[in-house]
Amino acid sequence: MLEKEFPLSETTCPGIYALDLSLDRLKTGVDNIRHDVYFSGDFHKTVQHFIFQIIVKQTQTEEVLHLGKGVSLTRIREKFRRHCREILLYGINSAKSEREIEIDRLVQLSLLKLLLDAIPEQFEHFEGRLKEISRGYELSHNQDDAVELDKKIITVKENRQAVIRGVGRDVFLNLQEINQKDLNELRRINFGDRTVIPDTVFSNPMFFAENPFDDYFTLKHYDIMFGHRPEDPDRYESLLSSVKKILFEIYETPHLAPFHPDDSRRHPDFDGCLKRVENIDFFFNSFQTTYRYRSFRKSGTDKDIRRLKKFSREQRERLWILSRKFEQDGILEKILAVYEMQPVYLEFCPPLVPQLIAQFLIDRRVRKNVAVRLKQISRFYGKTFSTKPLHRIRRQIWWTRIKREYGYLIRFLKNFVQFHRDFQDYKAIRESMDQINMATDPKIINLSRVNNTLYEFLLPHERRFQEKPISSHVILKADVRGSTTITHRMMMRDLNPASYFSLNFFDPITEILPDYGAEKVFVEGDALILSIFERESESAGRYSVARACGLAVSILSIVKSCNLRNGKYRLPDIELGIGITYTAGRPAFLFDGDQRIMISSAINIADRLAGCSKPLKQALFKESAPFNLYVFQSMSDEAMSEVDDDLFLRYNVNGIELSSTGFQQLREEIEIQTFTVNASRASRHSKMKFYTGKFPLVSGEIQRLVIREAPIVRIDPNHYTVKGLTDRKYYEICTNRKLRKIVENLRG
Template identity: 40%
Template sequence: MLDFFKYQPRMPGLRFFPMASYATDLSMDRLVLGVDNIRCDVRLSPSFRNATAKLAALLIERETGIWTIPEKKRQSALAREQENYRQQYGQVMTDAINKARAAKEMQVDFLAQIAVLRMVHEEIREQYDVLIGHCKSTIRRSDMANNNDPKESLKLKDNLAHVLQSRETVQQKVGLELCEYFREIRETEIREMREAVFGQDLPFLFDLLANPIIHRDNPFNDYFMIEEYDLCLGRRVEDPDRYEMMVSLMRSIFAFLEMEDTAAISWSLDRRRREIMAAEVETKDSDKQFQMERIDGWVRCPENIDLLLNRKLAKEQYRELKREKAERKTLRDFRIRMKHQRLLMGYFFRQFSRTGLLERITASYEMQSLYRDYCPPLVPQQILQYLIAPKSRKMVRNRLKRLKKLYDKSFRLWPLNRKVVQMERMGKRQKKAYLVRFLRAFCRYHRDFYCFKIYRDAAERINLVTDKKILALSKANHTLYEFLLPHEQEMGEKPIMNHTIIKADLRGSTDITHQMNDRGLNPASYFSLNFFDPITEILSEYDAHKVFIEGDAIILSIFERVETPSGWYSVARACGMAINMLMIINRYNKKSQEYQLPVLELGIGICHRADAPTFLFDGDNRIMISPAINLADRLSGCSKSVRRIIRKNISPFNLFVFQGVSDQEIKKTADDLLLRYNVNGIELNEAGFRKLAQEIDLKQFKGDIPDLKLEKVSLFTGKFPTKSGRYQRLVLREADVPAVNPEDLSQIRFTHRKYYEVCTSPKLYKATQHLIRS
């Protein structure tokens, strides 16, 4: 009966709110340990490290106002170093991504990013020590000078005191500015490359660059927390708002609200008992760990506080929905959510009032407008104690009286006393606003501190090697990770790992030659100017090389070499090269039609082999031997019988493959017996498609495209970098090979075989991009 009278309704729980969660997948457990068997050995570009030191020194001098270079050269020197630094960072990160791709291990890229951050912190601290040494040596020279000016000497000593006092603040500002350069480069130049290779980038590493805590030696400094996080947490054992106590309280509140959702505790119990039982409910260790990770992920998201408690924001959003004439169900759900917010606000308010936290939170915000008038000599925590603890006021008054002469000013206490009165008269609405503000700020700090701890642990596992002996030992044992600038890479051509062949075959070249000869025209110059010469001009863009040229065909190769991951896009670049070859043909065909010259048609085959070709030499001429050449020749072909049947192709596709013989006949031979329609089409072999899927992040679309009158198509799309760094999009079609009657191509059935076309239709590219985005 007693329990009945103590009953309080359940809280709405969390199921009514789309809670966000913050987690990170950063791990370096698959990396090879260095020579000390504890840390990973990393060598960063010496030029990049020197650039970091130069720029950090200039930024420190700018922030402290103590320059070591003439005034005229300051701005130009700073601008020059900033531009140079951005460029070098982009090159080092590009090298890191390429090496991660070579190792097929994203953790190599993580290692490079953490290593660069650690190096930045080391260089900032080292350059700050250099500036302190410069100030001290200047003071010594001034003191030893015969014509020493006492005022000048005093000014120099004040400068040194200022530099020492502002060390952490300046290091933080400089570190954040350097990291801002990194964020800019990641967003503009590096992001596309990472997404092309690995898919989505890790948000944690991007967020880390804007995290102020990683640049501080003491993340609990009162001034730092107030200025950066709008917080003033206690640090004494008895303080209820200590960081550890706050984390524990937030976890327990969220755990209780989640437990309210599951109805795992009897409704007949009063709420306080339910809270205690929620904390004591028995679970397996693994389940408890999983639950704690999930709850902590919620606590690390400041936006969850607005979602749960910020009714003012919710009302604004509701009014906006009404203006936009949202559906009734949406408006009803929003009203229910606001009702739940009111209940949760009341619950949080009672919880923080009961523990004495609300008074401290209110005082921490009320003091922010005046604490700098008293600090120093006091510290913010003493001002806070003055506002909430009457017993501490006498001690504060006595301390200010004692320090009055030292600071040569009087400290008026009436502003503090007025704040005490204001706090006593403060209504619930303002206190609730302060509570929401505090919780949002605390969640942000908790997230950043969590990220800082992960970064610190990762940085401690890195050995930034500069010693020549350690470098040599680590290299010899293949345990050294190097992230260098292009000119620092070791020279020498690496062995070929695999290769891709492109065969482009001109259709009807014999007929074109005959027609042009009859008209007294030169077919050789026509083929040269309209086909061979323009293609030669784009070879370097795709790192392609000529293998063989005959009158009506060209064979090209793209190699992938050991330890040169920037070139490990042989299939993607072959596809891009083939697309450009067709674009060249189309461009010249338009010109030829104006002058009534024959138009050219191509068939292109691309074949990838996962091994190196062999070579023989005829004098100084190197001749390649590879099965890929023969297969590319088959893929580039067009069956005359099929061409006669398909006279007009209105499809956006230019390649169709058919099986005109039985499965038994195909099994008897290694030859390619399939029939092809390949007119201005590009066919890629199956091994090449699998390799392409490893080279870049391919996104698939299956379905209909009504605008192009296409049904049940299977398309893949992705982007790759050319050798110059320009990104090009590819669209490929995967289709089943139908078994047909070779006489009329009437379909009998679909076989298990598939073929792959590299598409060239502009309309198809536009439609595919729209489909992938949506």
């Protein structure tokens, strides 16, 4: 219970923030310095249109531009989001196809660069449109409208930065939501957690700030203010150095170190720690720990209570060290003044600047100068500036030190860490974007394309349609058990077996084939053979085996649902056996008139995997078995090695067998985790090995697979008695809900 609430123990290093934006492995473009990137022409238009419409909405100029009717921002936004997703998905698939994650990183950085450049460009375009309309009013002698519009243009110019920030937040929020919806999960599936760019990058307000250190900007977005003079101890650089020194001092104090002291490892990455806000709570927030300690006294163990109490005491000691150091450096007073002044500083700024208000509260000499200056300024503003609110706050600061000093220190550190993270991310993103050349000149585009150094990210309808050669293929065979018996029983009852198989097997399966990128190879009364192709240089994701396995699971689910429905009307159940195999190569084709016929050894292998031995079914499994698939060897190893055919005996009733080559390919396609389940949880065997992983459907929906690995059992061919285990393995795609839940719980 305690570990769930407080997962970091005293000897655990807090989480380290890392942002990897490297593009070093990618080809440089025609200038041999930057990477040439070309975005879809239609995508450029979509981005420009969307940004322009947001600017219009932010400035409330729809009527001026005659855009009130016939323009739906909702539809424009949906189109922007759809096109962004298609471009980003193309980048992910290209990265997977080329086995180079930096391609996905490149498309994200390039998209950020495109958007950051497009926002001010569209603002200039927007201003130009307003000026054109104003000139039109003047030429038509419509002076009243011209004057009103000129006033609007002046207001727009004055609020330029605020409008750009508002538009930027809107655009980046949409981009963040697109990634969060399914693309980040797709990245994790293919490349791991480390490859996902943190959400904080897309919500970073610094991208739209003229100066990230501007006092108004830092106070509004980070609740903080920095000194600007070289000698100021609260300059950003000085503060960062001070905080790192304090952390190092704490690290060197054995009983206070939040890291495990080990001479064999280097000092912790303090800079990485100072980019995660939650680490401040871990280092210093004794208030939070004390609250947990008091809540835990009622239900926790004595050991856990002592641990929390000790941890809270250590946090207070660290906080005391921090407070005394900040006091010695002259930082503490400035921190308290900045927080206390925030309710009233905008009453004086402008004409004053926020730095003067903070200095007023802590420096007697500044107070006199500010009072004189406010009297002088009053003449120009036509109002009196009373310093009484500032004097009241100045007197409160003493009580603040007594009652709220530590709380303000924790608040300040969290604000500082957030600023530090965003500023470092801002610099890193800018440096990475400087390595990208957004190619727009046709000569550069053609030259880079000819030299195979152009990274093109196009919308689906812009990609030239050219069916590339098949590089590999997957075959799935679904074999209906006892179709002859079912047909006979139904005809005896004067029922139609053809419509029965059509409605309960062929038709519902046909409907889901596009979700998995599959197509029919062959259909007969009791079997269905499907294929999924992969093509050369194709960026479609390369999930052929994973999708075939997912399709097989869905087929069994469909048949099970149909059986439940048909049972109410005493119609026979359908039992299946499914086999899946992968071949690294293209099949052969011949034509019977217009009908294309595939020839592939994979079809024969899938047929064997989908089969079921009737004697085995009758002899060994009269009662329900824990799994749907078992594979046996009845011949000697020497006899098995002399033939190329699959001569194993199978029990496959509503089971799915994946060939060993298919399993190896599956491990190439998706991230797979391995689990061992004890016998009592799954079967009579001592331990069983399982694998699990997730993959995307064509639509982007995510599906999970659970695979059981088991040894092929050696049996007596005459009496079907078990003689031992072989070294060979077989793989079952599991559909049992209880088993899948066990593996899911182990994974979590």
